[in-house]
Amino acid sequence: MKRNLLIIALACMLLVPSFIFAQPAVEESTSGTMRLAWWGNPTRDERTLKATDMFMAKYPEIKIETETTGWAGYWDKMNTQAAAGSLPDLMQHDYAYMLQWVSRNQLADLTPYIQKGIIDLSKINDSFLSGGRVGGKLYGISLGTNAVCLTYDPAVLAKAGIAEPDSATWTWEDFERIALEVYRKTGVQTIPFFTTDPKVGFDNMIRQSGAATYGKTGLGFTDPAALREFYAIQLRLLDAGALIRPEVAFVTVTPEEGEFAKGRSWVEFIWSNQFVSTQAAAKRPLKLALLPNIKNAKAKGTFLKPSMFFSIPASAENPEAAAKFLNYFLNDIAVNDMLMGERGVPIPDDVRDHMSTRVDAINKQIFDYISLASKNAGPIDPPDPAGSGEFLKMVRDVTQEILYKRISLDAGVSKIMTQGNQILK
Amino acid sequence: MKHINRRTRTLMEDAAGYAFISPWLLGFVAFSIIPILFSLYYSFTDYDILGDPVFNGLENFRRMAGDQLFWQSLKVTFFYAFVSVPLRLIFAFFVAMLFNRGTRAIRFYQAVYYVPSLVGGSIAVAVMWRRLFMADGALNAALAKIGIISNYSWIGNPDTAIWTLIILAVWQFGSSMLIFLAGLRQIPKELYEAASIDGAGSFRKFLNITVPQITPVLFFNLVMQLINGFTVFTQAFVVSGGSGDPLNSTLVYALYLYQRAFKFYNMGYSSAMAWVLVLIIGVMTGIVFKTSSSWVFYEAKEGK
Numbered sequence: 001m002k003r004n005l006l007i008i009a010l011a012c013m014l015l016v017p018s019f020i021f022a023q024p025a026v027e028e029s030t031s032g033t034m035r036l037a038w039w040g041n042p043t044r045d046e047r048t049l050k051a052t053d054m055f056m057a058k059y060p061e062i063k064i065e066t067e068t069t070g071w072a073g074y075w076d077k078m079n080t081q082a083a084a085g086s087l088p089d090l091m092q093h094d095y096a097y098m099l100q101w102v103s104r105n106q107l108a109d110l111t112p113y114i115q116k117g118i119i120d121l122s123k124i125n126d127s128f129l130s131g132g133r134v135g136g137k138l139y140g141i142s143l144g145t146n147a148v149c150l151t152y153d154p155a156v157l158a159k160a161g162i163a164e165p166d167s168a169t170w171t172w173e174d175f176e177r178i179a180l181e182v183y184r185k186t187g188v189q190t191i192p193f194f195t196t197d198p199k200v201g202f203d204n205m206i207r208q209s210g211a212a213t214y215g216k217t218g219l220g221f222t223d224p225a226a227l228r229e230f231y232a233i234q235l236r237l238l239d240a241g242a243l244i245r246p247e248v249a250f251v252t253v254t255p256e257e258g259e260f261a262k263g264r265s266w267v268e269f270i271w272s273n274q275f276v277s278t279q280a281a282a283k284r285p286l287k288l289a290l291l292p293n294i295k296n297a298k299a300k301g302t303f304l305k306p307s308m309f310f311s312i313p314a315s316a317e318n319p320e321a322a323a324k325f326l327n328y329f330l331n332d333i334a335v336n337d338m339l340m341g342e343r344g345v346p347i348p349d350d351v352r353d354h355m356s357t358r359v360d361a362i363n364k365q366i367f368d369y370i371s372l373a374s375k376n377a378g379p380i381d382p383p384d385p386a387g388s389g390e391f392l393k394m395v396r397d398v399t400q401e402i403l404y405k406r407i408s409l410d411a412g413v414s415k416i417m418t419q420g421n422q423i424l425k
Numbered sequence: 426m427k428h429i430n431r432r433t434r435t436l437m438e439d440a441a442g443y444a445f446i447s448p449w450l451l452g453f454v455a456f457s458i459i460p461i462l463f464s465l466y467y468s469f470t471d472y473d474i475l476g477d478p479v480f481n482g483l484e485n486f487r488r489m490a491g492d493q494l495f496w497q498s499l500k501v502t503f504f505y506a507f508v509s510v511p512l513r514l515i516f517a518f519f520v521a522m523l524f525n526r527g528t529r530a531i532r533f534y535q536a537v538y539y540v541p542s543l544v545g546g547s548i549a550v551a552v553m554w555r556r557l558f559m560a561d562g563a564l565n566a567a568l569a570k571i572g573i574i575s576n577y578s579w580i581g582n583p584d585t586a587i588w589t590l591i592i593l594a595v596w597q598f599g600s601s602m603l604i605f606l607a608g609l610r611q612i613p614k615e616l617y618e619a620a621s622i623d624g625a626g627s628f629r630k631f632l633n634i635t636v637p638q639i640t641p642v643l644f645f646n647l648v649m650q651l652i653n654g655f656t657v658f659t660q661a662f663v664v665s666g667g668s669g670d671p672l673n674s675t676l677v678y679a680l681y682l683y684q685r686a687f688k689f690y691n692m693g694y695s696s697a698m699a700w701v702l703v704l705i706i707g708v709m710t711g712i713v714f715k716t717s718s719s720w721v722f723y724e725a726k727e728g729k
Contacts, residue, residue: 072667076687079474100690104475247581248560252666257555386473389689400672404583 031061034321035088038067038308039074041277044342051335055328062321082106087313090322093140094308095131099383101311102134108312109137113323120331123348131306131380140309141330144344146273147304147373148200150289153188153282156266160185167289168376172205175292176233182266183242190237191265192249193230198399199392201269202230203301204291210298212381214388218421220381226294228413231402235409246403255281272366272373273307273344279362288369290376300378304370307344345370391423468697473690485697495698497673498681505587505677506654509594514646517598518639521605535603542599550593551663555580558589580664583674590675593660601646608642609635637722644721648713655706658683678702 038048045068052064067088069077075097081087082101093101101107110132113119119141121129132140150167157164160182165174179190194201203213205226212220221227237243244259255261260268261281270278272288279286290302310326312319329335336351341359345367346352356367395416402412443450468485470478489495520538524531544550557563558579565575579585616634625633658679661669667684669676682702686695 079687079690083474100473101475104473106475245560245578245581247578247671249581250671251555251559251578251581252664252668252670253555253559254552257552386690390691393684393688396668397673400670404672406672 032318032321033063033065034090034318034325035065035067036090036322036325037074037078037088038092039071040068040092041070047339047342050338051329052325054335054338055325058328059324062324064325082313085315087315089316089318090310090312090326092143092308093311095306096384096388098132098140098309098311099134100386102139103386106314107139108314108316108319109139110141110312110323111138113312113320114138118320118323119327123331123350125347125349127304128306128347131383132309132311134383140306140311141326142306142309142344142347143330144273144307144341144346145304145370146271146307146344147302147370147377148204148269148291149272149275149369149373150267150269150291151260151275151278151286152267152289153263154285154287156182156186156188156263164287165289165292168372170289170292172229172233172292172294176236179237179242179267180240183240186266188266189244189259189264190242190267191244191259191269192234192246192403194269195249197392197396198230199395201291202227205230205294205301207303207378207381208294208297208299208301214381214385214424218424219417224413224417227416228409229294231399231409231412234403238403246400250400250403271305271307272369275366275369276342276362288365290373300376302373302377303380304374304377305380341366385424387423391420394419394423464696464699467693468700470693472693472696474686474692475690478693481693485694486701488694489697489701494673494676494681498669498676498678501587501669501674501676502655502657502678505591505594505657506651509591510647510650510654512591512595513598513650514601514643516595517601517646518605518643520598521602521609522635524602524606525609535606538602539599542597548663551660554589554593554664558585581671583672586665586671586674590657590660590664590677593664594654594657601650604642604646605639608639612638640721641723644713644717648710651709651713652706655702655709 036048036052038044040048048068049066052066056062056064067077068074074092078087078091082104087106093107098107110119114121121141128142128145129138131142132138154164157178162178162181165178182188183190199213206213206221209221209223209226211223211226214220234243238245244265248259255277258268258281259265260278261283263282263284268278269291275286275288293301310329312322312326316322329339330346331348331351333351333354336346336355337358341355341363346355352367356364359367398407398412398415398419401407401415402409407415467478469480469482471481471484472478524535555562559581560576560578562579564579565577568575577585580589612635616638617630620630620634656679657677661675661677661680662683665675665680667680669680669684678698679702682695682698685691685698
């Protein structure tokens, strides 16, 4: 027993100095192995793996190990790894979770790597970077730009004899009129707004009223008019028979099984980076439009959102290699040629200009939409506060209660106001 | 001397036994005991996974009492367990009775009927279940064939959505069925022969021989399935896409626990929920055990 202790003690003594001396060496080197994690789909996985191969061919001193899962499983995994202190060196991150992670000191500030010249941001307009900033520090770099949008079926409008909307100026009144007329003339209905995350929908209207969904504490708005209108429009359409019943709309389905893909809704509410899969499921020409304006809008509801980030966890073992890969992934024309803007419209000017000449017709529509949106966008709100997960669940529950007509519109709206302030306090 | 020898020998034997099961033991300690102890600790803390757990005494349990979704999930789970478990057992028993008659292709059918138990939690089944019970699904199409025109969304309606999960549970009767079948084969033939000689009909034989003889197996199945029923997660998760839709009518306890832990970052609260579930299952199993003496028939008792 004593002997064992002695050996352990000796081993520790030997290890300690080597640790001290090894430390600076690790800091300086950009060689060795790094781990990269992202959530994705088969297309993204394939292209990202190819990007790592291209990187390793160019920088053979760095070896990249990869981990990938779907969206839901990804966060289960990352949260667990965060708790265990075994996060990868570079991870895909999302705007919704950024603040929580930063406030728990899980992410590293990227500024040192920019100062050292490992990450080059010279070709990037600052407005694309602001989403990754918390308290003046940069915790994530956007891998593509995303904006909320409405996609519609121009053939249905043509069949109903309705002119296509001017998406920069149209109002919710126009939307409602079109929805009713489409239903009257073609029988095609309207899908309830943003069934997976209704907050995205009314957030746009609240922003237009000059407020924000989230405040410093509690809700960021006191006048529920915009929130009320979000549900009132849907209820009016529902009562007219023009809205797809909630019993149908709130069944979780694959895009192919969805009412829009089946041609039973003339419209669907999505993020612009979902357009490729929405289009593939619908198998017919679609168009993109901005969300309609509210009456007497005071501000822009739409904003450009980083579709996803690359972030370096604070516990990363090889952050310099991670930074080097991040820079390559971001700025290299050849690798972006292969990635084809799958994560969203690229943010460096030269890459974006190059890409817009290369992408196919569907992606061209997205590029055009993002440039339309950037002319009609306001600044992005701060990342979601702690408690937002519970808030979104509550909002979705109340949305169902209203549309299933379990509670009245007024009761539902005041429930969101009071419970929202409680949850987010 | 002899005494010590025996002692060392038993010790050696014990050691050998433990050595042989050590892979399992290691896994049990690392993946069950340690996480269980941690979750007990977390249940008394405010823990958001990313930060450090902060001790907050019984606060989690106090919050639970005022949490509407907690009570909703309890309601859903109790309903699910109390309806699906008896239905599944009855169905499993019925099919086992059929198989016990000894059809020629019995082994084939046994395998086939076990398949649903294997694939029940898969995404493919979730998709199929939606296709069956959605407004333009197979069920309504079948109803239309017999003249009932319906566009009722069975899966999207809060009054019927839980029933789609219950039917899914009943459909996965395979393991209970196999255990029943094994039990049925154990019943001595002499009992039936003697009853026949005494002129008992088949219903009488079923009631007075089969049912009492099968009660030990029924008891086992009931306990196992009750535990399964209260901890149901996968089916609810895949069919509702993890949401408990519609209107939280399929928000079973374990699903809400998962949402709390990984969607709301309330690991402390969800650990507390897990322990409450342990208590509930303990009480339920305890009740079954307590009442078992009055309805479970053990042959050994008769012959003592």
